[in-house]
């Protein structure tokens with residue numbers, strides 16, 4: 458099995474190890490259905506009472522938004538980087554007809570949960586779905602192994618976006634596409650790290666890393682991919698996420714500050730796409 462540029466497996470950062478290990482973020486009531494993302498809130502009335510069905514749909518719709526950005530997937534080999542419990546891999550198989558989906562995650566506990574959650578599906582379609590341990594910066598795959606690379610709400614944790622972009626470019630075949638959804642700082646002003654750490658615990662604790670979205674688009678371009686572009690999906694993410702949070706968290710508690718950071722224009726949510734020429 459061929460590996461990327463680095464010799465040894467990158468060390469998992471302690472905040473990632475804890476959050477997705479013993480703490481098992483997927484069990485937090487603000488997430489639902491095995492997904493761990495803020496959601497893409499389209500066609501959901503945010504003024505009506507929100508229940509688990511709406512919450513799950515928002516998270517599925519974030520996947521649909523990213524998979525549509527990477528389409529067509531029919532008959533394609535798809536890699537998801539930071540797959541968590543693999544709910545998005547199963548959705549892709551169900552709805553997009555790819556030939557094969559590989560869910561990769563750095564955390565072995567997440568992969569254990571994914572294999573358990575999809576035990577039946579793995580038996581039913583043994584040659585179309587698999588879960589593998591690997592880091593975004595060091596992927597355990599051959600050059601050109603995939604037609605499509607996607608990632609949903611994981612890139613905010615990647616310590617090295619340049620290495621991720623190089624690996625994404627390496628494992629894509631010529632003509633392959635990448636689509637990444639995540640949140641980024643609005644620009645690279647030095648004050649952003651502190652501002653975000655003051656507002657948001659996950660930045661203060663080092664789980665999320667403040668970088669502008671251009672750090673990713675520039676890295677994809679420098680890795681030889683073409684047409685790298687970032688589209689803001691903030692309007693479909695932040696208001697819905699905050700409306701959902703308001704059931705459990707009072708105003709001014711830390712997660713409610715995601716919306717505040719967006720309104721202050723220091724944070725936004727993007728879908729980033731590029732193609733290997």
Ligand SMILES: C[S@@+](CC[C@H](N)C(=O)[O-])C[C@H]1O[C@@H](n2cnc3c(N)ncnc32)[C@H](O)[C@@H]1O
Nearest residue numbers: 492493494539540541563564592593609611614
């Ligand atoms: C917020 S969860 C998102 C999970 C899933 N994509 C979803 O939307 O439900 C982020 C995932 O990224 C994984 N992750 C964090 N850093 C990573 C890295 N450097 N390489 C690969 N996966 C990573 C975590 O273990 C976690 O499962």
